[in-house]
Each structure stands twice: as C-alpha cells, then as structure tokens.
Amino acid sequence: MATKSTNQKAWFFVVPVIILVAFNALIPLMTVVNYSVQETFGNNIFFFEGVKWFEQVLHSERFHASLLRQLSFTGIILAIEIPLGIAIALAMPKKGFWVSVCLVLMALPLLIPWNVVGAMWNIFALPDIGLLGRIINGIGFDYNFTQNPTAAWFTTILMDVWHWTSLVVLLAYAGLSSIPDAYFQAAKIDGAGAWAVFRHIQLPKMKRVLTIAILLRFMDSFMIYTEPFVLTGGGPGNTTTFLSIDLVKIALGQFDLGPAAAMSLIYFLIVLLVCWVFYTLMMKDEAQ
Amino acid sequence: MRKYKWLVPTLYILFLMLPIYWLLNMSFKTTNEILGGFTLWPQEFTLVNYITIFSDPTWYIGYVNSITYVVINTVISVSVALPAAYAFSRYNFLGDKHLFFWLLTNRMAPPAVFALPFFQLYSAVNLFDTHIAVALAHGLFNIPLAVWILEGFMSGIPKELDETAYVDGYSFPRFFIKIFIPTIAAGIGVAAFFCFMFSWVELLLAKTLTSVAAKPIAAIMTRTASTSGYELGLLAAAGALTIIPGAIVIYFVRNHIAKGFALGRV
Structure with a gap:
C-alpha cells in the first residue's frame, strides 16, 4: 500500500461529499432527535418531554419482541448464508467461460428491486398456485405462509437466502481468486488434504472479504x-414484524412521532455499535 | 468427489432461477388461467400483460422515472466521490479516519428511520416529487459506498504514478483527468454499478419522496396490486421487466464484479 503524506488541503477534495451527505444525514437526524424528546397533540405545538420516550421504548414489551425477532432473523440468515456462500465459492470453476456465466447469473437476484423480490416470492410460495407452495404441500407438509407462523418464517428466511447468498459467494470468490497458485502447489508437496488447505490457506486469505460480507449482511438484514x-x-399476527416494519407502523400508521423517533435512535445506535466493532477489527487487520 | 464439484454451483443457480422462472411463467398467462389452477407452463401463451404495460403511460412512465433518478444518482455519487476517494487514498489530513467512518455510518442508517424526516426536508426545499429529490436522497448511502469502493481501487495504484506525472510537468487537474481516471476506469465502472444497483432496488425512500411526477415503477406496482384487483399476470410482467436493466448492467461489469464486491480490497 502506498505511504500517505500529510496534506491539509486534501480537505477541499472532501467538501462536496460532506455537503451532500450532511444535507441528507444531519438535518433528518436532528429532526428525529427533536421528535424524540417532545410530545405533540397536532397543530405543530410541541412540549419538551426529556427522555420519557426513550424510557417508554426501552421498557416496552413490543420493542423487546421485535428486537428479539430481528436478532433471531439476522442470526439465522448469517448462520446459513456465510457457510453456504463459502461452500459455493469453493466449488466454483477457477477460470474460463463458465466463471462469467456463474457470476452473471448469481448476481441477478441482487439487482431485482426489493418489493419485486417480495412479490416474486409471494407468487412463488402461494399454496394453491405457487410452485414452492405446491411442492411443499405435495410432500405432505401443511404449508401456508399467510396463516402459519413457522411457514412464514421459513419462507422469509428462504427468500433472504435466495436474495443475498450470492453477495457472500461473490466476496468469497474474490478472496479465493487472489490466492497465488504457488500456495496450492506448496500445499500439495507437503501432502496437505482438502481440509488443511481450506483451514490454513483459503480461510485466512478470505478473512478480510468475509469481514466485509458479515458486515454488509448484518447491516442490510x-x-x-x-x-x-x-x-x-x-x-x-406480528410473527414476522421486524424492527423496520414495526417502526414504520408506529411512525406512519399510528403517527406516534415521539416513541417512533426514540425507537429510531435506539435502533440506529445498535446498528452503529455493531458496525463500529466490525470496522475497527477490519481496519486493525488491514493495518497489519 | 472432485468430479461432482460442478454440481454445487449448478444446483445453486437452479435454485436462483426457479422463482424467476415462476415470475416469467405467470407473466405469460392470462388472468383466467392463473386463477383457474396450477400449471407448470403457460397453456394459452399470451403477451397481453406486456402489451398493457407498454401501451399505458401510467405504467411505462414508471420505468422512465426509475431510470431517470437512478442515472442522476449514479452520476452525482461517482463524480463527488472521485476527488474525495483520492484524498482519502493519498493523504493524511485532520480527522480523516473519523470522517471516513462517519461517511460509512450513513450506509448503516436504516431507511425506515429517515423516511418521515426526508419527506419533511424535501417538502421544505420544494423538491418533493422530483427525480432530483430521490437521486439526492439515495446519495445518503450511495456516496459513502462509492467513496469506499473508489478508495479501495485507488489505494491499489502506486503513488509513483502521481509523482512521475508531476515530474513530467502535468498539472494536477490534467494528471487527474488524463492519467488517473483512465487508470482506475474499472473501479469507476464498479462504483457506478453499485450506485445503480442500490438506487434501483431501494424503494422505501423513493416511494416516500414521490407522489405522481417521479413515481418509481416498483411503487406503481404496489398501487396497481391494491386498486384494480389482484392482477397477478400484470404484476408479474411488470416485475419481470424490472430485472432487465440490472441484467444489462451486470453484463457490462462481469469481469470486474468479483473484485468490485470486495470493494476493491483484495
């Protein structure tokens, strides 16, 4: 990596980015902070309430429930997508025509608008006219994702695996293809088995890209x-009401701006905290 | 065991294609056939759903709207990110690390948190329901991402390139445009691809910031689903059409995509 020189004039290069992002980030964030400490009865009249909403949100059963659902969902999809993505990347061809074909086809789900993904899976999983619904019912399970919570969770998780595993595959593949051939030849001479190669050569080389993969998948899920x-x-019922869905329900459905804003900030802080830990780990790794 | 290795990606791709096939299958069926029962392929093949979309302005204008704000967003994001990424990759300056992390935090902000304040902000500056509003709003997460990707690509280019150019008498702007930008063309392509991708797939903000004039296609789909009965065939056709722009863009960056997903950091 190139060594950097100190130059305070570099700030001028960053100014346009700061202005654009600050306009989009700081003003709305201040609006949220404003709402989170005030009460309103309409007509733009506000009363200062201090930390009342934060206490209310932190003690509410509803918030705990959706946070728990969110954590379970994120945990489950990470536990499936990361190992699955690595496995697929390991099995991919190394070079040639089929690499491009694989990459293009695998990237396809990533570029479908998110509500089309939802609509597509809705049609795909309908118990009466959907292919997936028909197959599962045909095997002998009673499957209806609009009525049965287990089926709803199963479908949501399968949809996310369908949608995002490719991201992990592409990242892991990028990490794998940066390993020089000499490493594998050396391993062969030493008589290392497939597991040893994976454990001591491929996994360490993929560490950085996998950190990015986990970071991105955590944030987005x-x-x-x-x-x-x-x-x-x-x-x-509420069985697949994740944090964002709950938040929009409170903010736009019930128009409870104070609690919604307080919840927004707590939500944002959780994401920030986890990402900060990952980012620090990643930077420490890069510095080595 | 090694002989059957190809099965893994093949089965995975098959799994990826099934829901897409089902969507296409539905889009070529008549409403009667869809409601009539379960068929693996269209029995009465019809293009009527696609014809409806291409002949009804309330439908096809949605594609025009989506593509307009996505392109504006991509151009803005990449052009402001270029100098910033150069600064981050080449120089140390006061607060650079904090600034970089602050930028990234915006990629982490849940859009649901910002939906309502964005609506108020863009209404206040009279940009509500314009393409530029959506393009700027998507900059919230696309600009930091573009900076991150470009910084990764630029750090891979030795500083000697800059120094040689100055010795040869290039001024900074001339060096940047004539030498540096062509050198990181692949990085710019990948950054543009990512901006396109995330702006194209995001809907919550795009829907919040538009009502009529700049409504994205994806939002028009949800409206149609609720007001004119559940026309699954039409919905499927509209959904199938949203896959095309993405497929075209992927094809162009196919050789750089793996490196791009690693944000240039491999």
Whole structure:
C-alpha cells in the first residue's frame, strides 16, 4: 500500500461529499432527535418531554419482541448464508467461460428491486398456485405462509437466502481468486488434504472479504423492510414484524412521532455499535 | 468427489432461477388461467400483460422515472466521490479516519428511520416529487459506498504514478483527468454499478419522496396490486421487466464484479 503524506488541503477534495451527505444525514437526524424528546397533540405545538420516550421504548414489551425477532432473523440468515456462500465459492470453476456465466447469473437476484423480490416470492410460495407452495404441500407438509407462523418464517428466511447468498459467494470468490497458485502447489508437496488447505490457506486469505460480507449482511438484514413487508406484511399476527416494519407502523400508521423517533435512535445506535466493532477489527487487520 | 464439484454451483443457480422462472411463467398467462389452477407452463401463451404495460403511460412512465433518478444518482455519487476517494487514498489530513467512518455510518442508517424526516426536508426545499429529490436522497448511502469502493481501487495504484506525472510537468487537474481516471476506469465502472444497483432496488425512500411526477415503477406496482384487483399476470410482467436493466448492467461489469464486491480490497 502506498505511504500517505500529510496534506491539509486534501480537505477541499472532501467538501462536496460532506455537503451532500450532511444535507441528507444531519438535518433528518436532528429532526428525529427533536421528535424524540417532545410530545405533540397536532397543530405543530410541541412540549419538551426529556427522555420519557426513550424510557417508554426501552421498557416496552413490543420493542423487546421485535428486537428479539430481528436478532433471531439476522442470526439465522448469517448462520446459513456465510457457510453456504463459502461452500459455493469453493466449488466454483477457477477460470474460463463458465466463471462469467456463474457470476452473471448469481448476481441477478441482487439487482431485482426489493418489493419485486417480495412479490416474486409471494407468487412463488402461494399454496394453491405457487410452485414452492405446491411442492411443499405435495410432500405432505401443511404449508401456508399467510396463516402459519413457522411457514412464514421459513419462507422469509428462504427468500433472504435466495436474495443475498450470492453477495457472500461473490466476496468469497474474490478472496479465493487472489490466492497465488504457488500456495496450492506448496500445499500439495507437503501432502496437505482438502481440509488443511481450506483451514490454513483459503480461510485466512478470505478473512478480510468475509469481514466485509458479515458486515454488509448484518447491516442490510438488520434494516430489512420491503421484502418481508410485501411477502407477509409482518404477519401472521406480528410473527414476522421486524424492527423496520414495526417502526414504520408506529411512525406512519399510528403517527406516534415521539416513541417512533426514540425507537429510531435506539435502533440506529445498535446498528452503529455493531458496525463500529466490525470496522475497527477490519481496519486493525488491514493495518497489519 | 472432485468430479461432482460442478454440481454445487449448478444446483445453486437452479435454485436462483426457479422463482424467476415462476415470475416469467405467470407473466405469460392470462388472468383466467392463473386463477383457474396450477400449471407448470403457460397453456394459452399470451403477451397481453406486456402489451398493457407498454401501451399505458401510467405504467411505462414508471420505468422512465426509475431510470431517470437512478442515472442522476449514479452520476452525482461517482463524480463527488472521485476527488474525495483520492484524498482519502493519498493523504493524511485532520480527522480523516473519523470522517471516513462517519461517511460509512450513513450506509448503516436504516431507511425506515429517515423516511418521515426526508419527506419533511424535501417538502421544505420544494423538491418533493422530483427525480432530483430521490437521486439526492439515495446519495445518503450511495456516496459513502462509492467513496469506499473508489478508495479501495485507488489505494491499489502506486503513488509513483502521481509523482512521475508531476515530474513530467502535468498539472494536477490534467494528471487527474488524463492519467488517473483512465487508470482506475474499472473501479469507476464498479462504483457506478453499485450506485445503480442500490438506487434501483431501494424503494422505501423513493416511494416516500414521490407522489405522481417521479413515481418509481416498483411503487406503481404496489398501487396497481391494491386498486384494480389482484392482477397477478400484470404484476408479474411488470416485475419481470424490472430485472432487465440490472441484467444489462451486470453484463457490462462481469469481469470486474468479483473484485468490485470486495470493494476493491483484495
């Protein structure tokens, strides 16, 4: 990596980015902070309430429930997508025509608008006219994702695996293809088996890209809104109401701005905290 | 065991294609056939759903709207990210690390948190329901991402390139445009691809910031689903058409895509 020189004039290069991002980030964030400490009865009249909403949100059963659902969802999809993505990347061809074919086809789900993904899976999983619904019912399970919570969870998770595993595959593949051939030849001479090669050569080389993969998948799955909203609408009941869905319900459905804003900030802080830990780990790794 | 290795990606791709096939299958069926029962392929093949979309302005204008704001967003994001990424990759300056992390935090902000304040902000500056509003709003997460990717690509280019150019008498702007930008063309392509991708697939903000004039296609789909009965065939056709722009863009960057997903950091 190139060594950097100190130059304070570099700030001028960053100014346009700061202005654009600050306009989009700071003003709305201040609006949220404003709402989070005030009470309103309409007509633009506000009363200062201090930390009342934060206490209310932190003690509410509803918030705990959707946070728990969110954490379970994120945990489950990470546990499936990361190992699966690595396995597929390991099995991919190394070079030639088929690499491009694989990459293009695998990237396809990533470029479909999120509500189309939801609508597509809705059609795909309908118990009467959907292919997936028909197959599962045909095997002998009673499957209806609009009525049965287990089926709803199964469908939401399968949809996310379908949608995002490719991201992990592409990242892991990028990491794998940066390993020089000499490493594998050396391993062969030493008589290392497939597991030893994976454990001591491939996995360490993929460490950095896998950190990015986990970081991106954590962020995006923690913010998930559109796909489950279109697929299940958060139901049946509240069983697939994740944090973002709950937040939009409170903010736009019930128009409880104070609690919604307080919840927004707590939500944002959780994401920030986890990402900060990952980012620090990644930077420490890069510095080595 | 090694002989059957190809099965893994093949089965995975098959799994990826099934829902897409089902969507296409539905889009070529008549409403009667869809409601009539379960068929693996269209029995009465019809293009009527696609014809409806291409002949009804309330439908096809949605594609025009989506592509317009996505392109504006991509151009803005990449052009402001270029100098910033150069600064981050070449120089140390006061607060650079904090600034970089602050930028990234915006990629982490859940859109649901910002939906309502964005609506108020863009209404206040009279940009509500314009393409530029959506393009700027998507900059919230696309600009930091573009900076991150470009910084990764630029750091891979030795500083000697810059120094040689100055010795040869290039001024900074001339060096940047004539030498540096062509050198990182692949990085710019990948950054543009990512901006396109995330702006194209995002809907919550795009829907919040538009009502009529700049409504994205994806939002028009949800409206149609609720007001004119559940026309699954039409919905499927509209959905199938949203896959095409993405497929075209992927094809162009196919050789750089793997490196791009690693944000240039491999």
